[in-house]
Amino acid sequence: MRAVEVSPGTVLGPLRKTITQQKITRYAGASGDHNPLHLDQDFAAATQFGGTIAHGMLLLAYLSEMLTAAFGSRWLETGRLKVRFRGPARPGDTIIVKGLVKAINDPTTVTASVECRNQVGDILINGEAEVTNSRGLP
Amino acid sequence: MLDPMTSIETLPKGFRFPSTKVQLTREWVGEYMAAVEDGTTAELLPNSAPPMALLTLAIRSLLENATLPSGALHAGQELEIQRPANVGEEITIDGEVAGKGERQGWILLSIAFAVSDAQGRPLITGRTTLTTPASAGAGKI
Numbered sequence: 282m283r284a285v286e287v288s289p290g291t292v293l294g295p296l297r298k299t300i301t302q303q304k305i306t307r308y309a310g311a312s313g314d315h316n317p318l319h320l321d322q323d324f325a326a327a328t329q330f331g332g333t334i335a336h337g338m339l340l341l342a343y344l345s346e347m348l349t350a351a352f353g354s355r356w357l358e359t360g361r362l363k364v365r366f367r368g369p370a371r372p373g374d375t376i377i378v379k380g381l382v383k384a385i386n387d388p389t390t391v392t393a394s395v396e397c398r399n400q401v402g403d404i405l406i407n408g409e410a411e412v413t414n415s416r417g418l419p
Numbered sequence: 420m421l422d423p424m425t426s427i428e429t430l431p432k433g434f435r436f437p438s439t440k441v442q443l444t445r446e447w448v449g450e451y452m453a454a455v456e457d458g459t460t461a462e463l464l465p466n467s468a469p470p471m472a473l474l475t476l477a478i479r480s481l482l483e484n485a486t487l488p489s490g491a492l493h494a495g496q497e498l499e500i501q502r503p504a505n506v507g508e509e510i511t512i513d514g515e516v517a518g519k520g521e522r523q524g525w526i527l528l529s530i531a532f533a534v535s536d537a538q539g540r541p542l543i544t545g546r547t548t549l550t551t552p553a554s555a556g557a558g559k560i
Contacts, residue, residue, distance in 0.1 A: 298456070311447070311454040313479040317489050328490055337493035338478070342455035342471045349459040349469075357464060360500040366493055 287391055293351040293380030298343050300335050302372040308339045334369035340376060340397050340406055347378040348395070348410055355391075355412040364395065364408030375400040380410065389414045427485040428526045428551055434516040436530075439480045443468055443508045451475065460503075467503035473510065473543050474498060477532045480512040481547075488551045494527065495548035501541040504534075510542060511535050517546060525550050 287293075309315050314336055317324040325333040341364070348356040370376055380395040390413045397406040451472045452461065460469040474496075504510060511534070518529035528551070533544045 304454070304456075308454045311451045312475045313483070316487075316491065318492075324489065337496075338471065338475055339455060341474070341496060342457060342469070345469060345471045346455070346457040346459050349457075349463065354463050356500075357460060357467065357470060357503045358500065360470065360498070362496065362498045364497075365495045 287351070287382045287385070287393075289382055289384055291382040293382065293393055293395070294347045295377050295379040296343060296347040296350065298376045298378070300339075300370050300372055300374045300376060302333060305333060305335050305339065305372065308336055312336065312338060314338070330369050330371075332371060334371055335374075337366045337406070340366075340370055340378075343376060343378050344395055344397060344406065344410075347380065348412075351380065351393075352391070352412045355414055356410075359413045361411040362395075362408065363410075364406050366406055368399075368403050368405045370397075370399060370405050376405070383409075425485045427482070427487050427549075428519075428528055430485065430516050430519075430528075432516050432519050436481050436484050436514040439483075439512045441476055441480060441510050441512060443473075443476075443504055443506055443510055445506045448472060448506050464503055466506050468506055470498065470500045470503070470543055473504055473534050474545065476510070477512045477514070477534050477543070477545075478547055481514045481530060481532060487549070491549055491551040493547070494550040496545065497547075498543060498545040500543050504536070504542045509537050511537075511539075521553055524553050526553050 305319050309320055319333055319336055376397050378397050380393040382393045384392045392411050395410045398404055448468045514530050514532035517531035520527045528549045530547045534542045536542055
């Protein structure tokens with residue numbers, strides 16, 4: 282895998298993932314997060330969400346995968362991320378993960394806006410990511 | 420020692436969670452990577468764990484020390500990666516309640532954390548913001 286050459290305006294991704302209850306349940310097992318909001322249909326149906334939703338950290342894993350594909354080891358060694366969770370991802374949703382390079386500073390720091398949306402365009406996560414390059418080549 | 424039945428939203432700002440050591444086993448890293456369907460880290464750095472795997476362990480470790488209302492949600496996340504963790508490493512997770520507030524019937528709890536290696540060097544640092552209904556009953560997350 283090779284990191285992409287980036288400049289302001291470069292689009293990162295998109296990465297697409299489909300959410301299923303099976304994936305949510307598998308993530309619950311790996312993470313140890315057994316919140317019934319993710320796993321219990323009856324409990325979740327009685328909440329504001331009306332049904333189970335994916336763990337926010339599952340979506341963050343998808344975001345990290347997109348950033349790894351875009352920036353390679355720079356993300357894995359120097360990445361910084363600041364995001365807000367804006368909406369739920371539900372079983373059956375297709376998640377589109379992408380970013381946009383906003384600036385290259387000093388000149389080794391790349392700043393990008395990042396987001397996860399569902400198939401109808403609702404923002405589920407948005408925020409900003411940064412990577413630096415100690416070799417000085419953005 | 421923190422009573423594991425302590426509801427997390429009752430912890431005061433400045434509360435420090437017990438420091439926890441975790442072995443980053445190949446088995447668990449494999450389980451995590453299968454769950455998130457991500458092979459990119461393994462392709463680039465075959466013996467490393469994805470950064471979000473460390474974050475997942477950090478949150479899991481901190482929340483094992485207390486209970487959360489069942490409807491608790493992840494509201495925000497900040498993360499700074501210092502270096503990738505190697506599979507097999509022992510990592511140490513430290514955290515504290517960095518902020519706490521209530522808005523429109525929801526409690527916002529901010530937890531600052533650091534994951535470090537066996538020599539005490541940081542692997543990742545960050546801040547997790549959780550939100551929970553102010554009137555919700557406590558249950559294990």
